[in-house]
Amino acid sequence: MSKQLHEITFELKAQNPTDFVEDFAHFGVVGSGDMEVIIEQKNLDGAVKVKIVTPVTGYDEVWRRVLERFVNDTGVANASLEINDNNATPVVVSLRLRQALSEVD
Amino acid sequence: MKTKKKWDTRKTDYLERMSGAEPYINNGKVVAAEDTINVLEAVIRLFDRVNIEGNNQKQANFLAEALIKCDTQRIHDLYMVQSAVPLPVHLDMFEVGIAKKLDFAYGGPMGGRVAEAIKNGKLELGAIHTYLELFARYFIDLTPRVSLICAYEGDADGNLYTGFNTEDTPAIVEATKFSQGIVIAQVNKLVDKVTRVDIPGEWVDMVIESPKPFFLEPLFTRDPANITDTQVLMAMMAIKGIYGEYGVKRLNHGIGFNTAAIELILPTYGEELGLKGKICTEFALNPHPTMIPAIESGWVESIHSFGGELGMQKYCEARGDVFFLGPDGTMRSNRAFSQTAGHYACDMFIGGTLQIDKYGNSSTATATRVAGFGGAPNMGCDAKGRRHPSDAWLKCGAEFTSQSEYLGPMPRGKRLVVQMLESFGEKMVPGFVDELDAWQLAKNANLALPPVMIYADDLTHILTEEGIAFMHKCRNLEERMAAIRGVAGFTEVGLAAKSTETKALRDKGIIKTPEDLGIDRQRANRSLLAAKSVRELVDWSDGLYDPPARFRNW
Numbered sequence: 186m187s188k189q190l191h192e193i194t195f196e197l198k199a200q201n202p203t204d205f206v207e208d209f210a211h212f213g214v215v216g217s218g219d220m221e222v223i224i225e226q227k228n229l230d231g232a233v234k235v236k237i238v239t240p241v242t243g244y245d246e247v248w249r250r251v252l253e254r255f256v257n258d259t260g261v262a263n264a265s266l267e268i269n270d271n272n273a274t275p276v277v278v279s280l281r282l283r284q285a286l287s288e289v290d
Numbered sequence: 291m292k293t294k295k296k297w298d299t300r301k302t303d304y305l306e307r308m309s310g311a312e313p314y315i316n317n318g319k320v321v322a323a324e325d326t327i328n329v330l331e332a333v334i335r336l337f338d339r340v341n342i343e344g345n346n347q348k349q350a351n352f353l354a355e356a357l358i359k360c361d362t363q364r365i366h367d368l369y370m371v372q373s374a375v376p377l378p379v380h381l382d383m384f385e386v387g388i389a390k391k392l393d394f395a396y397g398g399p400m401g402g403r404v405a406e407a408i409k410n411g412k413l414e415l416g417a418i419h420t421y422l423e424l425f426a427r428y429f430i431d432l433t434p435r436v437s438l439i440c441a442y443e444g445d446a447d448g449n450l451y452t453g454f455n456t457e458d459t460p461a462i463v464e465a466t467k468f469s470q471g472i473v474i475a476q477v478n479k480l481v482d483k484v485t486r487v488d489i490p491g492e493w494v495d496m497v498i499e500s501p502k503p504f505f506l507e508p509l510f511t512r513d514p515a516n517i518t519d520t521q522v523l524m525a526m527m528a529i530k531g532i533y534g535e536y537g538v539k540r541l542n543h544g545i546g547f548n549t550a551a552i553e554l555i556l557p558t559y560g561e562e563l564g565l566k567g568k569i570c571t572e573f574a575l576n577p578h579p580t581m582i583p584a585i586e587s588g589w590v591e592s593i594h595s596f597g598g599e600l601g602m603q604k605y606c607e608a609r610g611d612v613f614f615l616g617p618d619g620t621m622r623s624n625r626a627f628s629q630t631a632g633h634y635a636c637d638m639f640i641g642g643t644l645q646i647d648k649y650g651n652s653s654t655a656t657a658t659r660v661a662g663f664g665g666a667p668n669m670g671c672d673a674k675g676r677r678h679p680s681d682a683w684l685k686c687g688a689e690f691t692s693q694s695e696y697l698g699p700m701p702r703g704k705r706l707v708v709q710m711l712e713s714f715g716e717k718m719v720p721g722f723v724d725e726l727d728a729w730q731l732a733k734n735a736n737l738a739l740p741p742v743m744i745y746a747d748d749l750t751h752i753l754t755e756e757g758i759a760f761m762h763k764c765r766n767l768e769e770r771m772a773a774i775r776g777v778a779g780f781t782e783v784g785l786a787a788k789s790t791e792t793k794a795l796r797d798k799g800i801i802k803t804p805e806d807l808g809i810d811r812q813r814a815n816r817s818l819l820a821a822k823s824v825r826e827l828v829d830w831s832d833g834l835y836d837p838p839a840r841f842r843n844w
Contacts, residue, residue, distance in 0.1 A: 241718060247780050274714040275780040276520050276755040280811065287812055 193237040193245050197253055202231045202262030212285035219273040222285045227265045239270035251275045255282045300470040307333040307472060308495065318446030320480065321496045326356040329496060333472050334365050334436050340389075341434035341462055342380070345373040345421065345625065346396055346509045346664055347576075347597035348455045352476045352500035353438035354379045362387055369393075371432045373421055373458055373625075374664075375400050377505070384413045393432055394662060395419045401659030405735045408660065418741055421458070421596075421665045422629040428465035437466040437473050440504040443484045444477035448491030451484040454598035454606070454621045455506065459489060461626045467493040476500040486618040508600035508838050510576040512550040515823045520755050523804065523814035524710055525551035528640065529560050531758045531807045532708060532751060533569040536682040540572040542632045542669045544641020548710040550580040552640070557587040557820040574632040574669070576623075577602035577613070579837065582830045583820035585612055595621070596628040596665065601841075605834035625665070632669040637682040638706035639669035643743060644715065647726045648771055648783050650746030650761055652709050657730040663743045670744040672705045679703055686750060690762045704762060707744060708751040713779025721754075722774065722783035746770070752777055756784075757803035764800060776801045 205226050213221040227234065233256050237248055252266070266282075273281070296302075310332030314325040321329050330353075334340060342357065343350040357365075358379055367390040368383075375381060376398035383389040384407050393416035397404045407413035419427070428434065439459055443451035452459045466473050473494050480499040529552060532538065543549035556570060570584065572592045577599045584590055593612050598621065606613040606621045613621050632639070643652040654661060676683075683703035687693065690704045711721040728740035750762040752774060759773040776792035778784030795801040804811055821827045824841045 244718060250780050250785065272717075274520075274712065274718060276712055276714060277518075280519060280523070280755070280814070283811055 189240070191239055191242045193239070193248055195235055195249060195252075196229075197233045197235065197256045198231055199233070199256045199260045199262050201260045203260040204262055205264035210285060210288060212288055213281050215269040215271045219277050220268060220270045220281055222281055223267040224285060225265045225267075227263060229263050229265070231262045233261055233263075234265040235268070236266070237268045237270060241270070241272060247275055251278050255279060259283070259286055261286065304470040304472065307335075311496065315496060319448040319491070319494065319497050320446055321498045323352075323498055323501055326353065326498055327359050329474065330357055331360050331364055333474075334360070334368070336365060337367050337369065338435045339369045339371050339432065341372050341437040341466065342370065343372070343437065343439040343458060343462055344376065344380075345458055345597065346376065346398060347507055347599075348440060348457055349377060349505040349507075350438050350440035350476055351377060351379065351505040352498075352502065353440070353474065354383075357438065358383050358386065358388055360388065366390075371424070371428065371434055373424060374398065375404065376507070381407060390414055391416060393417055393419065393424065393427070395421050395424050396662040396664040397660055401661030404660040405658050405731070408735045415660070415735070415737070418660065418662045418737075420629075420663065420668045421625055422633065422668045425458070425461040425626050428461065433469045433471070434462065434466045435471050437462050437471065439463060439473060439475050441475050441477045441489070443479050443481045444475055444494070444497035444499075445481055445484050445491070446497070448475075448494035448497055449484045449487045450475055450477065450489040450494060450497075451486055452488040452622075453485065454603045454623060456488055456622045457597040457625045460624060463489055463493050474498065476504065478503040485620060486616045488622065506600050508841070510545055510578050510599045511601070511837070511841060512545075512547055512578075512580055513824050513841055514550065514554055514580060514819055514821050514827065517547050517551045517554070517816065517819060519815045520712060521547050521551040522555065522816060522818055523755060523809075523811060524548060524712075524753055525555050526559055526809050526814060526818075527758055527804060527807060528552050528708070528710065528753055529555065529565065529569075530563060530809060531802055532638075532640075532706065532753070534563055534565050536638070536685050536706060538569050538638045538682045538706065540636045540680070541570065541638040541640065542574045542636050543578070544639070544666060546642040548642045549640060550578070551819070553578060553580040553584055554819040554821055556584040556589055558818050560589070561587070574628050574636055577606050579824070579827050579835055580821070582827050582835060585609060586830050587820075594628050594631055595623040596625045597623045600838050601836045604836060605831050608834050629665050629668050632665065633673050634676055636669060636705070637680050638708065639666075640708040640710065641666060641670065643709050643711055645721060645723050645726050646709060646711055646752060646774065647723055648774060649767065650749050650752070650770055650774055651726060651742050652744045652749065653726050653728040653740070653742050655726070655728040655731050655741040655743075657727045657734060660731065660735050660737075660741070663741070666743055670707050671748040672707070676703070676705075682706065686762065689760070691765050704750065706750050707748050708753060709744060709749060710753045713754050713756065713781050713784060720781040720783075722778035722781040724783065754779060757801055757806070760800050760802070763798070769800070773800050
């Protein structure tokens with residue numbers, strides 16, 4: 186049985202934004218790991234554009250909440266976030282996002 | 291007026307039953323394996339209360355396999371009183387009608403079949419107990435008439451060596467024999483002289499050398515290779531925010547990867563925090579292989595064990611300063627004593643669960659499985675009979691806000707009962723729920739009560755990836771529910787949290803996040819584990835730990 190992948194996209198804005206300064210950052214592996222995240226600098230008027238590719242359906246709202254909290258807690262702005270998920274739980278998503286961001290700090 | 295009454299009917303009955311088995315008993319108390327069914331049919335009567343020894347570790351599986359082959363015309367509707375029913379044969383017994391009633395503590399892998407058998411009328415369930423609770427009833431109203439037990443060695447006089455895996459044997463044998471019941475032992479080896487007398491020969495009626503050694507489940511072995519970064523983060527919070535905060539020296543760890551992670555970062559993170567000698571010095575605990583690095587690093591002064599863990603025997607024997615060894619040099623476990631120690635002499639229980647409801651009740655029961663909780667509830671509760679103080683117990687009691695509602699100004703301690711739970715489990719199953727599946731199970735399996743492992747009033751701390759909720763510091767149910775919401779992550783329960791409310795609880799020290807505790811999330815990864823694989827555990831043990839084949843991947 187082939188796994189149907191599901192794509193979720195949305196835009197968020199931090200309450201206290203700080204620009205993402207690196208051009209590009211990549212963190213994690215999707216194949217043997219739980220998820221990978223690619224962060225790219227983009228001029229988005231202070232917004233963060235999120236694209237998630239995941240085999241799991243029915244959790245769009247949870248993804249949005251996890252990302253909302255991440256963006257607000259870190260203030261990340263003007264960036265595009267691409268997440269390739271391999272069944273990571275929200276816990277792991279939060280942890281990986283924070284790890285990705287502090288890698289470039 | 292005094293009427294004439296016989297006071298030795300049990301004894302008469304015992305002698306009468308034994309006379310039927312007499313032709314098969316030779317050379318003292320020895321019965322040949324091929325005569326097992328004959329002796330069982332001779333001494334067991336319909337409706338008897340029968341115990342087949344077995345818990346979550348060792349199993350008298352040869353005798354169980356023989357019992358089910360008995361003539362169902364002669365033996366049926368038995369009332370099984372036994373710790374556990376984890377083998378298929380235990381449930382087959384109800385399918386074929388040999389057994390009808392059951393009082394037990396742990397179903398493990400057969401939990402689904404127990405629920406099914408109850409539903410289709412094949413099994414009449416008395417109750418789900420804890421181990422200690424069931425042992426207690428062996429001496430009151432559930433005394434077995436016949437017990438089928440197991441041992442490593444037996445001799446012709448009936449002396450048994452149960453050694454490393456002594457476990458439930460003494461409790462079962464004492465209850466049975468001292469009420470003139472019949473005790474039959476399967477032994478791995480018939481010997482001239484047993485290594486040590488764990489059960490005196492007088493208390494045993496028959497000894498049978500089984501064709502194969504008794505079944506032993508390595509239930510407490512966790513492969514460090516499967517520990518996740520999130521579990522390391524939670525382990526760091528546990529050590530810094532609870533163990534260190536309260537100075538917890540005497541404790542029990544439940545089974546699971548969460549506690550395995552704690553064990554494996556004691557020699558790294560724990561050492562770094564300067565907690566060696568201040569926490570984790572005495573345990574009521576099975577010989578967890580993941581404890582090896584902490585033991586080798588000198589953290590642990592004493593461990594008393596419920597049972598033996600496959601592969602750990604040689605290691606334990608070589609660490610006589612830590613484990614309980616007999617004069618012969620081999621270890622003796624004892625479930626009744628270790629459970630008592632876990633209940634009365636430990637300051638903390640910490641373990642995992644599957645679900646916590648919005649009130650703080652926690653359970654591992656699912657809607658279709660009657661699995662039971664083994665010994666967890668005896669350690670995961672406040673021991674109300676405890677009278678001796680310790681620093682951790684007094685500190686927790688002093689923080690227990692609502693205690694004065696009952697006691698006035700009278701001081702009293704409190705056991706720390708900690709549940710670790712990731713807000714989402716495997717396959718995105720939420721750990722925090724509105725209603726426990728246990729309610730549905732109670733309906734499905736016709737139980738009088740939803741099976742709860744730890745009740746909210748005993749639970750002092752909930753630890754998730756979000757932080758620690760100090761439940762006992764809350765004033766009332768409303769505040770406790772808010773504290774649970776505050777650590778329930780992105781589950782439905784957690785999404786109902788109000789950020790202002792959670793903030794207020796953080797200010798009061800009722801919720802502590804990793805940041806509040808000064809824990810750097812960046813460090814929460816597997817590199818903190820003192821051993822990252824079973825192979826590394828073997829290395830730490832100087833080759834003394836001999837892991838079962840399924841854990842060897844090198």
